[in-house]
Amino acid sequence: MNRHEFKEKVIEYASTIGIDDIGFTTAEPFTEFKAKLIDYYKNGYESGFETGTIEERTNPKASLPSAKSIISIAVGYPNKLRNAPKSKRGDRRGIFARASWGMDYHTLLRKRLEKLEAYIKSIDPSIECKSMVDTGVLSDREVARRSGLGFIGKNGFVINPKLGTYSYLGEMIVSYPFPEDEELLDSCGDCNICVDRCPTGALVGDGQLNSKKCISFLTQTKGFMPVQYRGVVGNRLYGCDTCQQVCPRNRGINTEHHEDIVLEPEILKPELTSLLKISNREFKETYGHLAGVWRGKKPIQRNAILALAHYxxxxxxxxxxxxxxxxxxxxxxxxxxxxxxxxxxxxxxxxxxxxxxxxxxxxxxxxxxxxxxxxx
Incomplete structure (x- = not known):
């Protein structure tokens, strides 16, 4: 079996295990991204949640010395919550960002990557693999961009032709030289809606983000919310979807075919006062499966209080x-x-x-x- 045939088999198998799109790139260093990262840290835009050094984040061989290729995967997620409870006086509701709906996406993607790795090794057991999802040192978005899964929009998200920005991303570094895919040459053009509509002005153009001003980041901090941002957090308990909701490339897109992404309206749009009375055990049992509670109960409760003030x-x-x-x-x-x-x-x-x-x-x-x- 040659490299092209092997790649086609991997693509075909991926479609049977809940992977919506897949791309391949080399394991060469991400030189252009390295320059952007240096500026990112120089400007003080980092959130503090980043993992790894600049070298580790831009050189795949620092994670897997035998690396020859990287496989990038995308799994679309829903962006419409059907039968959601209404927020009304006396029963005010908060909201979790769409990326946190359903099973924790780290778990969801790892399961798919584990199956993909097992399949690859069933064909060639000698291949070494190392998978990453979000918390790995590589940039999921940069790997996806170079793998041809989409281009990075002004909102900083990978815009995929089929999935828009609403997709989970993960990657697998492999010691096999799969043929690489071409990058998707597209752009936002003159559209600047996401930058203009960002509630805090966190989007600084060219896909760059000042994390410290981003509501998504702010909702995950554990200290006092900076006063200047309290008025724009609204009823957000975790994350912010504004720059995705206003993106024209997301019109008509809503991925709902994954059986393991189960939406729970009462949990995803919870009654605010109940969050202030919930015990640690109840919180873990009710919300523990969501990616949006990785920082624990305190940030969610603080945000619930801010939402009550908002209302x-x-x-x-x-x-x-x-x-x-x-x-x-x-x-x-x-x-x-x-x-x-x-x-x-x-x-x-x-x-x-x-x-x-x-x-x-x-x-x-x-x-x-x-x-x-x-x-x-």
Whole structure:
């Protein structure tokens, strides 16, 4: 069997195990991406969640010395939540970003890559393989771009002709020289909608992102949300889809054929006050399978409080006061106090001042004052 025949067999098999698109590239260093990474760190755009050194992130042979090729895979995911509960007064809802709907995509992609690796080794057991999904050192998007799965849009996502931007990406470094695919030469042209509509101005053009300003990143942090971004987070509990929702290339696309991506409307759009009362065990049992809770319960609860403030949900005031007075975590306590001021306005002044001397943590005290300074 020659290299081209082997490649065709891999492509054919991939389509039978839930892989929507597949591409092949060499294991040569990502020279252009390396230059972009250097600028990325130089400008302070990194989130802190990145893995590996610049060399590790741009040289596949640093991960697998015998590397000859990289196989990139894409699996589309749904972007419409049918039968979703309505967010209304007294029953306000938050939302998880679409990439977090269903089974944790790390698990979903690893299962497919494991099957693909087993198939490749069934043909040639001597081939070495190393798979990566999101948390690996290589850039999933850059590998996908060079493998011909799409071009990187101004929103920083790989835009695939069949899947748009709504796809999970993963890759496998292999010690076999598969024929490489041609890169997809396309672009956003004059379209600048995603850049213009980004709520925080995090998109800086040419597919670059200032992670520290990105709502998706901000919702995953564990500390206090920077004040300047609280007003634009809205009801987002994890992630942000704005730059994908406005992208014209996503029109008419909604991948729903994967049986292992099961959508749970009540979990993906949960009632906000219930999140503030949930125990650690209940949280893990209910939400533990979602990729969006990898940072734990605290960021989700902080974001739920911000969402209640966004909605000015007066029915949540008693619960927020309970949280502010009894929760042992400064970030949750302080954010609850801030939200009370935002929701109750002048009516919160007496309560905040009566509690001010009861609190000893200076950050909590600052949050109390921040919450009422606009109405005092």
């Amino acid at each position: 000015k949900e007066e029915s949540a005031l008693d619960l927020l006061k309970e949280v502010a007075e009894t929760d042992p975590r400064p970030v949750i306590k302080g954010t609850a106090y801030w939200a009370i001021g935002q929701i109750a306005g002048n009516d919160a002044l007496e309560y905040i001042y009566s509690r001010y001397n009861e609190e000893t943590d200076q950050e909590i005290k600052q949050e109390m004052l921040l919450g009422i300074q606009e109405v005092s």
